[in-house]
Amino acid sequence: MRCLPFAILLCAAASGQPTYDLLIKGGHVIDPKNNIDRVMDVAIAGGKIARVAENIPESSARRVAKAGGLFVTPGLVDIHVHVYAGTGQKRAYTGxxxxxxxxFSFRSGVTTMVDAGTSGWRNFxxxxxxxxxxxxTRVLALLNVVGNGMSAAGENDPKDMNSEEMTRMAKAHPDVIVGFKSAHYSGEGWPSIDGALQAGKATELPVMVDFGRATEERNLSTLLGDKLRPGDIYTHCYSGLRREVVDGKVNPAMEIGRKRGIVFDVGHGGGSFFWNIAAPAFEQKFYPDSISTDLHTTSMNAGMKSMTNVMSKMLNLGLPLTEVIRMSTWNPAREIKRPQLGNLDVGAEADVAVLALERGSFGFLDSAGARRDGDRRIEAEMTLRAGRVVWxxxxxxxxxxxxxxxxxxxxxAGKKKQ
Ligand SMILES: [Zn+2]
Structure with missing residues (x-):
């Protein structure tokens, strides 16, 4: 029997074959977009989520993955990574x-990565x-305001910041470019922020900011209270390097930014997450909107390690698991204006993470190498990308x-469907 894609389920049922390709059975589903937080089964067919319900019979699926005692969530969305590898450039993010x-994605439950400005409008x-x-892995990109992105040449030359070219490149690649990035700027004034914002306004896409070196003139109050628009993303929010937290108190500029709708993102990285900043911020209820890694060869071998490790830190700082999942799935999907991601809607591409919540004695390092003890750790048990088991x-x-x-x-497992 020949089946049209939309009729494939009915066809399968009529022909007596199992309806689903895979059934994830008995897991605790956390799907924040759909307010699901209970034990349910997730059925997958044709690379899509086919059904999320209680007690879906095992006989209806060709394969069954038992997920009792585990958490089943949308595939994790990490909106701050550096994945422009293979150029041969030494000591550069563009290399x-x-x-x-x-x-590094699937083994941590990540199905979507957003490269945060490693490439720019010239080398994208x-x-x-x-x-x-x-x-x-689904890889999306924030385009750097500097032409060659995070190359060894640095990100300080205002002459290389070209919002027209950024806009042109973003419009030529709307399937992949989800916004813009200003990073590592240590010069005078605001050309890096203003250039990225101009492109953001021309395309209605968000700008992510690594604020680089703040000065008296180039300060957090102006950035968060005036420059950035609602929906723009302030990453490295627990770095403390730009006075995010001063003497254990959250900078009022951060609260003003939050009220204006600025998004606060973890962006852990190799030098941007410290317990003496994050712990008091959490005590003052200044939580992140999204959890991201700032994955690169240095951070992954130091305190950051992986998406699930950064999520575990947030959990041990006191956030409920459902919030940690929201900040790693539905929130980041909305921040990059990809509402089709980060959820388990029926019909959505079947990107799924199955997570174990381990209990025991664990230690978590920050970017300085200081340890904070915790009693829970999230580990990726299984990852599906478009319905395929990839971990x-x-x-x-x-x-x-x-x-x-x-x-x-x-x-x-890594073979890409063309
Ligand atoms: Zn980064």
Missing amino acids: DLSVYPDG PDFRQRVIDRAA DLNGRAGTDWKSFDYTRPRGG
Whole structure:
């Protein structure tokens, strides 16, 4: 029987075959967009979420992954990574400081990564063909205000900040470019912020700011109270490097920014998350809107480690798990104006994370190397990207080897569907 895509479920049922390709059975589903926070089953067919309901029969699926005791969430959305690898450039984010997305995404439950300004309006096409179009991970990008992005040449030359070119590039790649980035600026005045904002206004896309070196004139109050628009993203919000927290008190400029609708993002990184900033901020209820890693070769081998490790820190700082999941799925999806992501809507592409919440004695390092103890840790058990199992720590979707058909044709987990 030949089935049109929209009729595939009815067709399968009529022909007596299992309706679903995969059933994630018995997990505790947390889908903040849809206010789901209870034990349910998630059925997947044709790479899409087909059904989220209680007691979906195992016989209705070709494969069943048991998820009892685990949490089933939308695939995690990490909106601050550096993945412009493979250029051969030394000591630059546009090169050896970046990582390849698929090597670090799925093993942490991440299905969507947003590269935060590693490429700029000049070298974005190279980044796209070299990395984005080849990755199984969904990679989106914030375009740097500087032409060559985070190259060894730095991000301080106002002559290289060109909002017209940024706008043109964003309009030429609307499927991938989700906004703009100003970062690491340590010069005079506001050309980096203003240039990114001009492109943001021309395209109605958000700007993410790494505020670089703040000065008396170039300060947090002007940035958050005047320059940024509602929906623009302030990353590295617990760095303390731009007076986000002063003498244990959250800077009133941060509260003003929040009231104006500025988004606050963790952006942990190698030098942007410190317990002596985050802990008092949390005590004063200044929580992040989104959790992100600032993944690069340095941060991942130091305190940051992975998306689930950063989420674990937020959990141990006192946020409920449902909020941690919201800040890692639905919130970041909305921040980048991709509401089709970060949820388990029926019909959505089946990007799913199955997470274990481990209990025990754990230690978590900040960017200075200071440890804070915690009693819970989130670990990615299984990750699905567009319905394919791309990470399966304990082989939950696998068949026992004694009954496995080794003669069946097999494909690698990282193979991209063209
Ligand atoms: Zn970064």
